[in-house]
Amino acid sequence: RAEAKLIDGKAIAADVREEVRVGVAQMKEKIGKVPGLAVVLVGERKDSQTYVNAKKKACAEAGIDSFGTDLPGDATEEEVLKVVADYNADPNVHGILVQLPMPDHIDEERVLGAISYEKDVDGFHPLNTGRLAQRGREPLFVPCTPRGCIELLERSGIEIAGKEAVVVGRSNVVGIPAAMLLQRRDATVTIVHSRTPNSEEIVRRADIVIAACGRMEMVKGSWLKPGAAVIDVGINAKDDPSKKLGYRLVGDADFESCKEVAGAITPVPGGVGPMTIAILLKNTMEGAMRAYGMM
Amino acid sequence: RAEAKLIDGKAIAADVREEVRVGVAQMKEKIGKVPGLAVVLVGERKDSQTYVNAKKKACAEAGIDSFGTDLPGDATEEEVLKVVADYNADPNVHGILVQLPMPDHIDEERVLGAISYEKDVDGFHPLNTGRLAQRGREPLFVPCTPRGCIELLERSGIEIAGKEAVVVGRSNVVGIPAAMLLQRRDATVTIVHSRTPNSEEIVRRADIVIAACGRMEMVKGSWLKPGAAVIDVGINAKDDPSKKLGYRLVGDADFESCKEVAGAITPVPGGVGPMTIAILLKNTMEGAMRAYGMM
Ligand SMILES: NC(=O)C1=CN([C@@H]2O[C@H](COP(=O)(O)OP(=O)(O)OC[C@H]3O[C@@H](n4cnc5c(N)ncnc54)[C@H](OP(=O)(O)O)[C@@H]3O)[C@@H](O)[C@H]2O)C=CC1
Ligand SMILES: NC(=O)C1=CN([C@@H]2O[C@H](COP(=O)(O)OP(=O)(O)OC[C@H]3O[C@@H](n4cnc5c(N)ncnc54)[C@H](OP(=O)(O)O)[C@@H]3O)[C@@H](O)[C@H]2O)C=CC1
Numbered sequence: 001r002a003e004a005k006l007i008d009g010k011a012i013a014a015d016v017r018e019e020v021r022v023g024v025a026q027m028k029e030k031i032g033k034v035p036g037l038a039v040v041l042v043g044e045r046k047d048s049q050t051y052v053n054a055k056k057k058a059c060a061e062a063g064i065d066s067f068g069t070d071l072p073g074d075a076t077e078e079e080v081l082k083v084v085a086d087y088n089a090d091p092n093v094h095g096i097l098v099q100l101p102m103p104d105h106i107d108e109e110r111v112l113g114a115i116s117y118e119k120d121v122d123g124f125h126p127l128n129t130g131r132l133a134q135r136g137r138e139p140l141f142v143p144c145t146p147r148g149c150i151e152l153l154e155r156s157g158i159e160i161a162g163k164e165a166v167v168v169g170r171s172n173v174v175g176i177p178a179a180m181l182l183q184r185r186d187a188t189v190t191i192v193h194s195r196t197p198n199s200e201e202i203v204r205r206a207d208i209v210i211a212a213c214g215r216m217e218m219v220k221g222s223w224l225k226p227g228a229a230v231i232d233v234g235i236n237a238k239d240d241p242s243k244k245l246g247y248r249l250v251g252d253a254d255f256e257s258c259k260e261v262a263g264a265i266t267p268v269p270g271g272v273g274p275m276t277i278a279i280l281l282k283n284t285m286e287g288a289m290r291a292y293g294m295m
Numbered sequence: 296r297a298e299a300k301l302i303d304g305k306a307i308a309a310d311v312r313e314e315v316r317v318g319v320a321q322m323k324e325k326i327g328k329v330p331g332l333a334v335v336l337v338g339e340r341k342d343s344q345t346y347v348n349a350k351k352k353a354c355a356e357a358g359i360d361s362f363g364t365d366l367p368g369d370a371t372e373e374e375v376l377k378v379v380a381d382y383n384a385d386p387n388v389h390g391i392l393v394q395l396p397m398p399d400h401i402d403e404e405r406v407l408g409a410i411s412y413e414k415d416v417d418g419f420h421p422l423n424t425g426r427l428a429q430r431g432r433e434p435l436f437v438p439c440t441p442r443g444c445i446e447l448l449e450r451s452g453i454e455i456a457g458k459e460a461v462v463v464g465r466s467n468v469v470g471i472p473a474a475m476l477l478q479r480r481d482a483t484v485t486i487v488h489s490r491t492p493n494s495e496e497i498v499r500r501a502d503i504v505i506a507a508c509g510r511m512e513m514v515k516g517s518w519l520k521p522g523a524a525v526i527d528v529g530i531n532a533k534d535d536p537s538k539k540l541g542y543r544l545v546g547d548a549d550f551e552s553c554k555e556v557a558g559a560i561t562p563v564p565g566g567v568g569p570m571t572i573a574i575l576l577k578n579t580m581e582g583a584m585r586a587y588g589m590m
Binding site: 109126127128129130131132133134135136137161162164170171172176180183186188189190191192193195196197198202 | 404421422423424425426427428429430431432456457459465466467471475478481483484485486487488490491492493497
């Protein structure tokens with residue numbers, strides 16, 4: 001049989017980013033305004049700084065204004081809340097994101113809940129989370145990575161409605177919202193987690209597998225129903241002496257064995273990864289369009 | 296093989312109500328206060344009036360103060376919101392519930408969202424719904440019927456963690472919160488809905504089935520894994536000329552065939568039904584205990 005079709009996240013993310021760029025240019029032409037994204041960073045984690053810089057660069061390429069506040073690692077919760085309140089009040093800011101994780105002395109839920117839910121581009125505000133979980137309600141924003149997973153499926157022509165989907169992992173950031181999104185599109189969804197005794201058997205029922213368990217190459221080809229679509233959210237560093245850095249990135253699915261059985265699969269890197277920022281830009285543009293009454 | 300064990304919802308609900316009665320009496324003795332529940336009814340639906348009266352009677356038996364406001368069916372949304380705001384401000388009220396459904400001209404989401412989430416005994420406030428859906432967050436209140444389903448399982452000694460559970464139905468009131476609660480207790484949960492093509496096959500995988508599809512006697516014995524626990528949320532009127540009223544109440548599971556295969560099953564009536572009010576009382580008492588710093 002043929003190998004799985006590769007779902008090219010890099011190309012699809014580039015399409016999304018181009019659509020956003022065009023949308024932003026049209027907005028500028030029509031009303032003389034562009035979307036604005038504010039990023040709040042607390043502390044000096046290297047990885048967080050890298051992510052924040054990547055987001056700002058992507059904004060610039062799309063024509064989105066970016067705002068940023070970097071607070072020291074010992075900033076108080078009140079200082080963080082003040083920064084958020086100022087961005088809430090700023091009409092040129094349409095999306096606010098607080099880079100996670102924050103230092104331990106800051107109550108993450110409180111800070112996320114303080115972001116105006118109309119500027120909650122990360123989709124972590126309880127009102128958006130609550131609405132995502134409810135039938136007949138529409139969240140204003142959906143978390144970027146799970147929304148990216150859905151766009152990958154949809155733009156690859158993979159049907160969701162009426163299919164069985166298994167989400168491996170139940171984090172607030174990926175697994176649970178991904179399951180909700182699949183369910184809203186009428187998949188029949190099962191969530192597998194670390195306390196599931198028979199994950200392998202359950203994954204084998206799935207037409208669509210979302211691997212988001214943070215366990216390197218856990219989902220094997222032998223776990224798959226032939227023809228299943230595999231969206232691999234995982235990012236893990238695997239020792240590889242042949243690489244300059246001594247490692248390479250691999251997913252939560254075992255790409256080599258999975259591609260022999262799956263019908264379609266995302267590579268790592270170049271699958272879900274590039275979608276997260278693309279969707280962040282899209283969410284920001286949609287926030288601006290709502291603010292200006294354009295959608 | 297032996298028939299399924301009957302899960303006696305009437306007896307379990309009586310236990311819960313007795314526990315609440317004792318808790319309320321202790322609260323009164325310790326601090327001279329009792330919990331208060333406010334019920335807001337808009338319009339003159341006969342069934343709603345019956346439910347509201349049953350709730351008030353149950354409060355009286357448990358020693359809980361009940362407050363009530365009945366508005367005419369043409370009351371404006373502002374009038375309803377004003378009533379809710381007054382109860383929000385009243386320190387003797389620890390639970391507020393707005394009887395659903397409300398007339399069409401009233402925005403249900405807006406009214407439910409206006410109830411202080413610290414008095415949201417029905418658990419429908421978006422903050423409580425959102426937290427229920429999230430790992431590491433605790434809702435203050437959980438919707439009564441799904442919480443009742445879990446109490447029936449737990450008090451019958453049916454293990455949840457590590458088991459496969461299938462919830463048939465995905466309403467905001469029953470199916471979705473029931474699925475979340477099972478998942479929080481480490482079941483592996485699948486939600487089946489009207490767009491699921493192979494419900495029967497999926498239900499047959501379950502150690503625990505929650506039937507909440509609003510389809511009379513849909514889940515048959517032949518759909519069950521032998522020994523499964525069946526919690527039947529359904530309430531349907533089935534023609535029965537041998538009864539005085541010309542009908543009898545039946546569930547969303549076919550009791551006669553299911554009891555031959557299941558390990559345990561709730562009857563209808565006398566299963567989930569009596570739990571809903573019992574949990575409402577328990578939620579109200581817990582709200583009062585939180586308000587008075589007793590939990
Ligand atoms: N591409 C991107 O942009 C992003 C990629 N990621 C990557 O996605 C993956 C998941 O991230 P995240 O959701 O944040 O991770 P978390 O560590 O927060 O959650 C992992 C989840 O997987 C479950 N799990 C752990 N072990 C097993 C197992 N053996 N079998 C089944 N389930 C298991 C856990 O279950 P339990 O709840 O029981 O502990 C938990 O729910 C990671 O590899 C991460 O690097 C994350 C975010 C963005
Ligand atoms: N005991 C008690 O105190 C209470 C009892 N009830 C009873 O519980 C039952 C469910 O109530 P509620 O959740 O409010 O009902 P809803 O009508 O709001 O929801 C029914 C759900 O079942 C799904 N469904 C419908 N047909 C099928 C099918 N053929 N196969 C699989 N799923 C199906 C629907 O799917 P979709 O979303 O795709 O349309 C929907 O999600 C009813 O019988 C009701 O009377 C309700 C509340 C309290």
